Structure formats: C-alpha cells, structure tokens
Amino acid sequence: MQTISIDTKHKHYEVYVGSHIYESALSLYTHQLQKADHVVIFVDEVVANLHGEKLQKPLETISGKAVHVFKLPAGESSKAVETFMACHSFLLEIGCTRKSIIFALGGGACGDVVGFVASTFMRGIPFFQCPTTILAHDSAVGGKTAINHPQGKNMIGSFYQPEAVLFDVSTLSTLPQQEILSGMAEVIKHALISDQQWLQELLEFPSFADISSTQYLAFLVKGIQVKAAIVEEDEYEQSVRKYLNLGHTYGHAIEASTGFGKITHGESVAIGLVIALLLSEEKQLLDQGNARKLFEALTKFGYSFDSVLEHGIDELLSYMKRDKKASFGELHFVLLEQIGKPCMNIVSVEDVTLAHEQLRKWIKEVH
Template sequence: MKATKVKSASNTYNVYIGENIRYDLNSFLPKDYSSIFIITDEVVAKHYLEGIKNTLSHKHVHCSIIPYGEKSKNLNTFYQLHTNAIEFGLDRQSLIIALGGGVVGDVAGFVAATYMRGVDYIQMPTTILAHDSSVGGKVAINHEQGKNLIGNFYPPAAVVYDVQTLQTLDEKEIRSGYAELIKEALIQDYDFFQSLLASDLSSLTNNVLADQLNRGIEIKASVVEVDERESGVRKHLNLGHTLGHALESILGYGTRTHGELVAIGLLFALHVSEKLFSVRLPYDQLLQWLNLNAYPIQLTNINKKQVLNRMKLDKKTVDTTIQMVLLKGIAQPVVVKISDEDILCYLDTFLKELE
C-alpha cells in the first residue's frame, strides 16, 4: 500500500492505494463518527456494498443507491440524497462515504459539502477515471446546459483506493480513466506519457495499474496543493476538457464516457497547439494509441456553431471569450484566449482530420 499526502487550505488528507485495502477501512477513518452514510450506484452496489457494510464496525451505517451513470449528476438526485440524510438522522458529526466512480464521488461530495453546511466524506473510487476526480476536492452536479456548473471546492477527509475493485471494469471505463492519466502526463511528465503510450489497455496488471495511478495522483496532488481553487495552474488540469465537456452536453450525458470524449478533446488541444505555436507535438502518436485501444473518436453530424456555444459555457471562459489549455511542448501547458472565429476554424480542420 502507498499513501500520498495532499495538503489543502482546510485540511490535509491521505490518498491510500493498494490491493484489498477496502477491508481495512476502519483504520483509515480519521476520527469517530456518530453515523456513516454510504452513497453508491446500482452497479457498484452489486459488487461491493455488502462487503463495505460488513467491514465497518460502526453500529449506525446507512446506504443510498443512485442510478448508474452521468445522468445521476442532477438536482433531483442531489435533493433526494439530502432527504435520505435527514431521514437517517445524520448530524454534523456524521461521515459520508462515496463508493463508486466519478459520478458518485461528485454527487456524494457535493451532498457532503452542503448538508448542514458541510460534513466529512471519504472517497472510495472504484474506477480508473475516479483517480482524478477523487483528489482535489472538486464536487458538483450538472446543469442541462453544461457539465459541473453547480458545485463547490470541498476536499475529502481521505481517499481509499482499492485497485482490486478495478477488475470488474468494462473496456469503456478503462478507456475513460486512461484518458485522464494521459492528460496528467501531458501537462507534467514526458516519460510518464511515453510509458502510457506503451500500455495495452487489454492486458493491464494490478501492479502496473497501481504504479500508473500513483503517478497520476502525484501529479494531480502537486497541482492542487499550489492552486486549490483553480485561480491559476490548476486550470492546466482541464487540458482536453473544453471540447470534451461541450461534446458531453451535446451528445447527451452518458452517450459516451467522460474520458472517451476528453480523449477527443486532448487531440483537439494538440491540434490547436500545433497550429497556434508552430510546434510539433505527439498528435499522431496519441491518435495511433487511441485507435489501437479502440477509443471511439469518430464524430459525425457535428454542428460547429453548437459546439462553439457549448465551449463558451466552460468555466474558464471570461467575458464570453474561450480560454483553452494548450501545450507549447510536453509538460509546458499554457492557458490561451481564442476568438470564436479561430475556434470555428480549428474545429473545421480538426474534424476533417478525424474523418
């Protein structure tokens, strides 16, 4: 097991990564709690909920199961979980456990941030993608006009990441998670990027997974410790997300996974970077790796003006001007304002290349 310490303005917490560590959950609780409220989804519940409940020695353990997928990141789910918390008698000394992927972590974290003005919560990721969302304290739900527009910065009390739970993931979820690892490597670590491109996602071992997840979390932690509330360098973690989030809202949440669309966004960011900075980046290398690992990168019947309008809802947008995270080189991220006219031009050339 490895522990990575993350410092935030409000607290310092540990990210624990290892095999079968979910059975030691009691030892990771930072203090005694009056009650524990586990929030999970219907898919994760079938695999792990009973085991987690049986592991906890606490006498007051409550559970709520939400529907699987991105469509659960909405106001109705958020409100219902608050209702459940009230009915279960949670107080300010209670703990919420987010057992699941990024959707569960975001929703449960936002409930924790707002219930009685804030209670402790622990992230227990069960997807590769959630290695990114579980660290750094960003919690949110979606608005139909855009992703994560309703949320807060609220760090967890701990992250307990049992890589054994990743063995039940399907190919789509593995692809989704590795897109975020690619992003982290691109903004900070050339060697890590090359090691990821050498990975075959169909034959990952737990040891390889743990090593690569540890490195991704180290990168994420190093950024959020410097800029917890995304006023500066934390924006770099949004590489690929300006287009990725726009496509999610246009295609419909859950139509493709978050990471699959971020992968397209990463390609677009490299495409724009090469055009804008006249540099050579590993666009072709990344495209080849995405194809080898069966990422669905084709886009058909895309309305460029609709994409532009959704990109303008990105949280980095200032005075209706889109700001994109681009690369002057591997591990050289920058945030650049780009005009609507130029975005449309770049989208046109990019979509033609994808064809």
C-alpha cells in the same frame, strides 16, 4: 497500500491506493468512526451489488455500529437535484447530525453528488471518497463537488475536501470497456501535462488490456500525484489548476452536443486532447507530429472519433463559448509548450476551426 498526502490550505488528507485496502485504511480512522453517531454509505446501485460488502463489512466492524446504506441511481443520473434531495431526506430521516460521517462508494458521479451532500448537510459534515472507476482517480482528489442543473453540467457545487480517499483498485476489475477508455483518457491527460517519458510509455502499449495490474497501480498513483501537486498549489482554480482542463474545452463541447450519457466524459476528453495538441502545433508552441502521434495511439486503443464528424464547428463553438472557463466570450484553451509543460492561451474561432477540420481529415483517412 500506497499513501499520497494532499496538503491544501484548509485541509490535510491522505489518499490510500492499493488492492483490498478498505480494512487497513479504515483502521487508521477508528477513533473518528467510533465517535460518529451515524455512518452512512451512499453507493452507486451497480457498484452496490458488485462491491458494496467490501466496504460495509469492515466499516461496521471498525466503527462498531450498523452502517446505513443508501443506493443512488447508476452513473450520471445520480447528479440530478432529485437525488441530492433524496440523500438529504435520508440523512434527516435516520437522524443524522453534524457528528455523522458519510462515504461515497462509486465512480466520479457518485463522488461528486455525495461530496456536495456532505458539504451542504447542516453546513458540512465529514465524508470519505471510495472511488471505483479509473476516472475517479482524478475526480475523487481535489475537493470539487457538484450536481447538474437542467441548463448545464456541474452548475451547482462547491469546493469541499474529503477526510480521506480510499481507492481499492480491486474494484476496477468489473469496469466495462467504455469506462476503461473513459478513465484512461484522464491518465493520458495527466501524462501530457507532466511527463514526456511517461506519455511515451503509455502510448506504446498495444492495448489497455496489455497493462498489468502493477502497472495500472503505478499509473494511477502517478496521476494522483500530478493532480495532488496542482491542487496543493491552487485549490480554487485561480491559476495552475486550470491546466487540468487540457482537452476539456473542446471535449465538453463534444460531450454536450453528442448528449451526456451517449459518450463518456473521458472519451470526449480524449478527442479534446488531440485538438489541444493540434492547436499547440498551429501556434508553434509544440513540435509538429505530436498531435498525429496521439491521434494514432488513441485510435489504436479503440477511442471513437465519430462524434467529430457528426457535429459542425458552429454547434461546437456555441458550447465552447458557454464553457464555465470561458471569460468575456474569448476562448481560453490549455495548450502545451512541450509535452509536460502546459500553458494558457487565447485561441481564435479561426484557430479552432482549423484544428477541427484537420482532425476531420485524419478521421476520414482512417475510415
């Protein structure tokens, strides 16, 4: 089991990563778990059937009490306000108090809604993140919680750090291919903003299936370390935390215009990463050729770029201008000065249009 410490101004906590780690990681919290008046697992309904018992059994043994389990709709639909309310109702019905502890077992969606429930139930109770997707190596760390409003994704939320993150990578064995692509996009993003050599190593794999479980573990730990270092420096996204949004401005526009759920978050981010590199090259920050290299590697891994052909730049721009990170109507993009060296940049509509057109050309060439 590997341990990564996260030190924010308001909270110090650990991220435990490894295969079958629940029992050993939970035992480090025996006192806290035994003191709790109720222990509740909120779990994605798909994950409940596949991996629910892995967490529930050791948790019951270590806490010395029956653990309540509440299933959430699978994936993004759990971030609806109705699910948020249902979680609160459940906690109230079983008599939870400020002395109760809750667990989130599932992907990023489950972690986001349960984190927000934890941050709001009786003004805040402790919670543990137990991520079960590759993508959640990113989302479970850093304390951003959220649910969706019909008018926008992640519009209601808070910054609220967990007690600990327990990442049992053995749960990843059941991930569907699309979720592997989604999660690996965030791993590639972490490499792009931190380490040229690591990026090269990643892009050279013939396919994600060629990555061994030991290598996966090492990459996830590396990704968490990149995120941890940034979150420690800037918990509330006033400065360097913005770098984690590399690929997200254009990516979110693709995700929103394609329709949430039709394309995964990471698949849209992958497309956004190529645009970010194209823009970095246009602005002569980054050496030519990096964007093309990334595009070719992502195509090899099986990412689809079709959505770029399906949406015109005006439609995408209308989303980009509404982005939470946009301010005063200007487009703020995270770009790269070098691989491993992100920077913030104001980008014009013309710049984005050029990058979008260039990417469309490449996509048509490989079709």
